[in-house]
Every structure is written in structure tokens, then in C-alpha cells.
Amino acid sequence: MANTKRINQVLEKIGFEPQEGKTIVVSYAPVNLSDRIRKLLNINNFFYALSFCKESIVLLPFSTVWADVKRDVVLGKEEVLELPYSSIRNVNVSESGLSYRIDLQLEDEVISLMAQQAELSALRMSGMYSLEDWSFINNWHANNLKGTLKALEEIGG
Numbered sequence: 001m002a003n004t005k006r007i008n009q010v011l012e013k014i015g016f017e018p019q020e021g022k023t024i025v026v027s028y029a030p031v032n033l034s035d036r037i038r039k040l041l042n043i044n045n046f047f048y049a050l051s052f053c054k055e056s057i058v059l060l061p062f063s064t065v066w067a068d069v070k071r072d073v074v075l076g077k078e079e080v081l082e083l084p085y086s087s088i089r090n091v092n093v094s095e096s097g098l099s100y101r102i103d104l105q106l107e108d109e110v111i112s113l114m115a116q117q118a119e120l121s122a123l124r125m126s127g128m129y130s131l132e133d134w135s136f137i138n139n140w141h142a143n144n145l146k147g148t149l150k151a152l153e154e155i156g157g
Contacts, residue, residue: 004140007049011058014080022052024148025121025129025141026059029101029112047129048081050102050113052151056084057104062129083111091152100145102152115149118142 090105130141
């Protein structure tokens with residue numbers, strides 16, 4: 001289980017300064033309807049902790065075996081995607097079914113992500129990855145979603 005303390009420890013270990021309460025679970029957005037169905041059936045999905053840090057947004061990959069940060073990341077920055085705030089030209093957040101679509105416009109590309117809505121996240125993959133403890137009640141993705149989406153929208157402002 002990757003609670004916020006664990007995510008922050010990993011981020012700090014690899015040289016980032018995470019902001020409190022600004023981490024959510026995301027995956028890459030589907031490219032078409034077939035990909036959307038595949039993702040809905042949870043076939044080979046990859047999830048990331050999107051974390052606001054002091055100078056950038058960081059996508060930290062989760063392990064597909066256990067709901068924790070990938071072991072390779074703990075050992076170094078190789079699989080981490082860092083997006084400096086200065087590289088983000090615009091951000092668009094919109095509802096898409098039971099999720100939010102997050103389009104990060106960079107200078108020469110768009111990175112499209114999905115974040116599951118808070119109300120059902122306990123029943124979906126974001127809930128599995130974002131348990132704060134074994135009570136199965138405290139879900140940091142659900143707790144952080146509204147504020148993190150608002151902060152994302154303000155970047156491109």
C-alpha cells in the first residue's frame with residue numbers, strides 16, 4: 001500500500017520536494033474506444049502517483065504486482081516523468097464518464113491522463129493504490145482530488 005508518507009519518502013529520496021495534499025492516482029488516457037474498454041476491464045493498466053512538487057509535477061509509477069511505488073523508482077529516477085511547471089503551457093480538466101480527463105499541453109505535445117472520480121474511487125483501482133492505512137476508509141486520492149484538479153487548472157491559467 002502506497003500511503004502518502006511512503007510516496008513522499010520516495011519522492012524526497014530521489015530529489016523532489018512534494019507538496020502536502022497534492023497527490024492523486026492517474027493513468028494515461030485511452031487513445032480510442034477499444035483502449036477505453038481494455039482499461040475498463042483492467043487489462044494491463046499502469047497507474048501513477050501524480051504529485052505536485054516544488055518545481056514540477058512528477059509521475060511516479062506504481063508496481064503492477066502490489067499497490068506500492070515501483071522498486072526501480074526507489075532505487076533511482078529512471079522511470080519517473082518530471083514535468084517542470086515552466087514546460088506546461090496549458091491544462092484542461094474535463095469530466096469523462098466516471099473519471100476526469102487531464103490534458104497537459106507542453107510546447108510540442110499533449111500528455112493526456114485520467115483520474116478516477118472520488119465518489120467511486122474506493123471501488124476502483126485508484127482506491128486500491130491510495131489507501132492511507134488498512135482501515136480501507138482513508139483514501140488519499142479521494143481526499144486530494146478536488147484540490148489537485150483545481151491546482152492543475154491554475155497552472156495553465
